[in-house]
Amino acid sequence: MNKIENNKAWFLVLPVFILVAFSAIIPLMTVVNYSVQDIFDPSTRYFVGTEWFVQVMHDAELQAALLRQFVFSLTILSIEIPLGIGVALLMPTKGKAASLGLILVAIPLLIPWNVVGTIWQIYGRADIGLFGAALNAIGIEYNYASNPTHAWLTVVLMDVWHWTPLVALLCYSGLRAIPEMYYQAARIDKASRWAVFRYIQLPKLTNVLIIGVLLRFMDSFMIYTEPFVLTGGGPGNTTTFLSQSLVKQAIGQFDLGPAAAFSLVYFLIILLVCWLFYTIIMNMQNDKRG
Template sequence: MQIKVENNKAWFLVLPVFIIVAFSAIIPLMTVVNYSVQDIFDPYTRYFVGTEWFEQVMQDSRLHEALIRQFIFSFTILIIEVPLGICVALMMPTKGRGASLALILVAIPLLIPWNVVGTIWQIFGRADIGLFGAFMTNIGIDYNYSSNPIDAWLTVVLMDVWHWTPLIALLCYSGLRSIPEVYYQAARIDQASRWAVFRYIQLPKLANVLVIGMLLRFMDSFMIYTEPFVLTGGGPGTATTFLSQSLVQQAIGQFDIGPAAAFSLVYFLIILLVCWVFYTTIMNMQKDK
């Protein structure tokens, strides 16, 4: 940590960022707030309805279900992706050609457009033309992600694990590489077991990146839209309809602007709360160091 100089002129350096983000963030946010208290038919026919939409949204069972589903989904993928990511990071070579190659290969899923990720799994999971679907059918499981909710969940979770474990893996890998060689030498002299090395040398060093990795994964999975939309369309029924998707359905599909706006705000507040809790944790962790 370097000592920073107090200088309010620094605001001028931040100003461009502020303007460009404010344009795309504050104006839309204000508009959403405006929408959320009105019944809008067109820009000239609108009525002030107060908190009616909020009442409707807060008591809407579809949204409660989507929210519960969302939490289950986010926690499931965190439980799978974090340990798996750590394992992959531990196995990655640290030097030479192999290291670069492994790095590039592991990073590939992160660079695929999200709808293509959906498409890949849509194809891969089909029993007639996809390897995974055919494999499941051949080992005697009646697998069909478009009609069976459990299969749909399995596929969506699998897709997310496939898609995002690399992020955790790369974060941990970089964290591991920042551990000085001396630590390992000391451990070898002490004849420390593999587990002890992991528990007392590697894990503490990983704590920082892991918290950030979990924050990112939680947030990104909390706003997941494109991949399940392409893969299952939220179905069968509403089995894989998560928050973003029910929001888009309401806003674009049914054009219920008012309720959709109220929903957006509730959604945004939840995000803001979780984000703040994580951010405060991370900042306090760095302060303690």
């Protein structure tokens, strides 16, 4: 083979390469750099290999936070995805009602995250909060500040309230994109409402659902602000999620080595799970049989 060696065209790729290097690779490499060294000050540093990784993987507190994180993400996914599809199916499609519906559904998405935390912090309070006080008034004992179950419920409820609208809006747009002909054909084929959902709407929603599941998984797996404002991770450590542990380690205790190692593990977990979700959904789409 006589390949032309004078590939000057590669220089054209250089700007992109530099851009990506500065925006992603170099910052990530900084973290890698920290994760394999023990640094006392810029002139005193020791290469420690995988020691930090071993340490964080064996840290019981982090393991507990990781488990909590998974439980949390799976819980909110299993609520928000079906609920979002349901809301999208019920949203009005024509006229003024459609615009009004869209605005109402979109409102939670427009609120800054720590405001959401504050809203629920006050809303859920057992003494003065509308929600908390009302529950107590009708005889249901509720106090998210002292009861771990209640704290969990409140955090999940808050996330569902905050983010179901995103799933609903994605699905709404997906539903609008289905040509009227499909519904007409289904009527002529005497399809039931369920069959229309199962064989027309759901398959056509697959693409937006992939986006919905991935976005909601990533965001919920990285959740920080809202639970931090709402419960501060408590009571005890019961609502302390991974980001919070990481911040505590990196900024609170200034353990940069373990924090960097932990960050990398965190990043890899998100990447891995997203890949898994994506593969599973794509396979479901391809292998599904009527």
